[in-house]
Amino acid sequence: MSTTLKEYLGQNNTNINESLKSVIMSIAHGAIIVQNKVSRISLDDISGSTGEINVQGEEVQKLDDKANNIFIDEFRENGKIAIIGSEETENGVILNKESGEYLVNMDPLDGSSNIDVAVSVGSIFGIWPRQDDSCLNDNSLLLEGRKQDAAVYIVYGSSTLMVVATESGVQSYTLDLEKKEFIITDANLKIPNKSKYFSVNYGNWDNFSIKTQEIIKDLQGKYSLRYIGSLIADFHRNLLKGGVFIYPADNKSPNGKLRLMYEANPLAFIIEKAGGIGVTGKENILDISPGSLHQRTPLILGNKDIVKNMFE
Numbered sequence: 435m436s437t438t439l440k441e442y443l444g445q446n447n448t449n450i451n452e453s454l455k456s457v458i459m460s461i462a463h464g465a466i467i468v469q470n471k472v473s474r475i476s477l478d479d480i481s482g483s484t485g486e487i488n489v490q491g492e493e494v495q496k497l498d499d500k501a502n503n504i505f506i507d508e509f510r511e512n513g514k515i516a517i518i519g520s521e522e523t524e525n526g527v528i529l530n531k532e533s534g535e536y537l538v539n540m541d542p543l544d545g546s547s548n549i550d551v552a553v554s555v556g557s558i559f560g561i562w563p564r565q566d567d568s569c570l571n572d573n574s575l576l577l578e579g580r581k582q583d584a585a586v587y588i589v590y591g592s593s594t595l596m597v598v599a600t601e602s603g604v605q606s607y608t609l610d611l612e613k614k615e616f617i618i619t620d621a622n623l624k625i626p627n628k629s630k631y632f633s634v635n636y637g638n639w640d641n642f643s644i645k646t647q648e649i650i651k652d653l654q655g656k657y658s659l660r661y662i663g664s665l666i667a668d669f670h671r672n673l674l675k676g677g678v679f680i681y682p683a684d685n686k687s688p689n690g691k692l693r694l695m696y697e698a699n700p701l702a703f704i705i706e707k708a709g710g711i712g713v714t715g716k717e718n719i720l721d722i723s724p725g726s727l728h729q730r731t732p733l734i735l736g737n738k739d740i741v742k743n744m745f746e
């Protein structure tokens with residue numbers, strides 16, 4: 435008998451309060467809508483860019499915009515979210531000053547530069563409890579990753595998967611397209627002890643520090659290289675099969691490329707609950723005291739035994 439996300443969250447052993455459950459269900463509902471858009475991108479003429487440049491200085495893909503609006507609408511309807519930070523919006527979006535209990539930082543569509551070639555893309559969410567009832571602004575969103583109550587990502591790939599991490603552990607769900615329900619497929623997801631892969635963009639080799647080049651050379655020959663160029667796809671494979679994802683600081687990106695609040699923090703939370711670790715090379719991602727909503731960070735995610743030895 436297949437257990438749906440709603441049924442699993444309704445069980446007593448999840449120690450997730452009703453408001454947090456409703457936020458996770460809103461993400462699931464938005465993901466079902468986004469999955470349909472992703473699968474029809476060329477049929478509905480929503481491929482390519484809007485012609486605008488976002489706060490990151492990157493071309494906005496039409497589906498970035500749509501995914502952003504779909505999730506913001508879901509969270510507005512939910513009523514439990516006070517404010518949202520998004521890769522696609524320069525400032526936080528205030529939704530509910532009065533009854534908002536949570537704040538969400540999200541990358542509504544990660545990897546969208548790959549979407550026109552049918553490579554897996556994803557949505558990433560960090561969910562924090564609102565810290566106090568004082569005024570809501572961008573600074574309300576800048577909380578350490580360790581303070582998250584939950585983190586969620588969706589992979590829109592050969593199947594559509596949703597991974598949910600809370601204090602009680604990590605679960606994965608697969609979307610049943612006929613029933614339009616997420617069905618649990620792993621109730622206690624853990625990163626395998628043995629690593630199989632390492633993921634890095636060798637195209638940046640000349641920009642890497644000597645230390646980074648030495649670290650990567652040490653991985654060569656021990657593990658197979660897999661690099662899709664879509665963070666969520668590379669992360670999900672390494673989480674399920676064992677492996678290390680490396681996007682370090684380099685001469686081109688001195689602070690790293692990936693964003694702390696809505697990429698590194700949620701994924702570092704998830705991998706730590708699954709038995710792995712997320713670091714910058716100097717410190718644990720989850721301990722960083724954020725300075726700004728779109729700040730970037732070096733990001734290494736993977737098996738503890740490999741990642742810890744890398745930078746000692």
Ligand code: P6P
Nearest residue numbers: 544545546547635663664665666
């Ligand atoms: P590069 C996609 O554009 C993205 O933001 C992540 O999904 C991915 O991990 C990274 O950039 C890839 O960057 O420099 O290797 O193309």
